[in-house]
Amino acid sequence: MNYFVVYISPAGTTQHAARVISSELNGLGKTCSTLDFGDRACMKLLDAALPAFAHNSCLFIGSPVYASHAVPVVMDFIARLHQGNGCCSVPFVTWGTVTSGVALADMGGALAAKGYPAIAAAKIVAEHSLLWQSANPLGKGRPDADDDRSIRDMVKKVVAALDAGSAKHVSAATLNYQPEPLRKVMAGLVLSAVRKVLPxxxxxxxxxxxxxxxxxxxxxxxxxxxxxxxxxxxxxxxxxxxxxxxxxxxxxDFTKMEAGLAQRVKDFGEICETVVYLP
Ligand SMILES: Cc1cc2nc3c(=O)[nH]c(=O)nc-3n(C[C@H](O)[C@H](O)[C@H](O)COP(=O)(O)O)c2cc1C
CATH class of the missing domain: 3.30.70.20 (Alpha-Beta Plaits)
Structure with a gap:
């Protein structure tokens, strides 16, 4: 099995999670290749790398949650993947305590359609990256040591299942965990439109x-x-x-941002915890 860790991380938190994953894989004796979508040098190599992803690979793929979704560049990457043969994936997202939205459901569905079914997934609580000027941002200090431990445990289970040949798929229903009618509202959000109401x-x-x-x-x-x-x-x-x-x-002007996001935390009511989804 070939291990890859790919992600985008404008503010560095998803990169932190990706590094925890890579270091755990290495600690378990697995080499892995890493691709940062925000790094131009890496992206120049992407087309050449696409065939390598498609055979017997386990793709850890990470995104921040933006407006309830994975960042578009991540979904574009999944769309460009060659059809996987003997492949699987572990989608993971970091979210700023407002809502993890439908990001894992979107990523899991698109990955399965490409032949990379999810064998685990994670939503990881993080400091809200729109509140970097705030003294007390939502999700302050997260991910912390407990969050990192959850990530490491997930990697251990993934590797053990793949080594034993017993890996199973996480169901679409498991990743589609938002309750109606909130799920529909979240699914309908489009970053290009949300951008217009952001500062x-x-x-x-x-x-x-x-x-x-x-x-x-x-x-x-x-x-x-x-x-x-x-x-x-x-x-x-x-x-x-x-x-x-x-x-x-x-x-x-970010002065109204904090109160607005705090209200959305209440509206969505999602429990502020890091969750690992396993089959
Ligand atoms: C434009 C934008 C939209 C965001 N939307 C959400 C959201 O819908 N729900 C949420 O909980 N956090 C949201 N966040 C916060 C990020 O998901 C969170 O801080 C994430 O960890 C950032 O990852 P990064 O540090 O890898 O960039 C948003 C941040 C930005 C900049």
């Missing part, structure tokens, strides 16, 4: 020195430099550009 980024033209740090920081290749940064439609609203700008030329 809008404005450019202080006089502060921008065209250094290009915003372009380099964008994991979605959505920023181009013209007479200042220009944002393409593939922007995922991670705000990495704004965080990276050394001149504070990119600005957005």
């Amino acid at each position: 809008q980024i404005s450019l202080k033209r006089d502060l921008c020195n065209l250094c290009g740090d915003c372009v380099a920081a964008c994991p979605a290749e959505a920023v181009e430099l013209a007479d200042g940064p220009v944002f393409k439609d593939c922007c995922i609203a991670c705000y990495n550009c704004l965080r990276a700008c050394p001149e504070h030329a990119l600005q957005a």
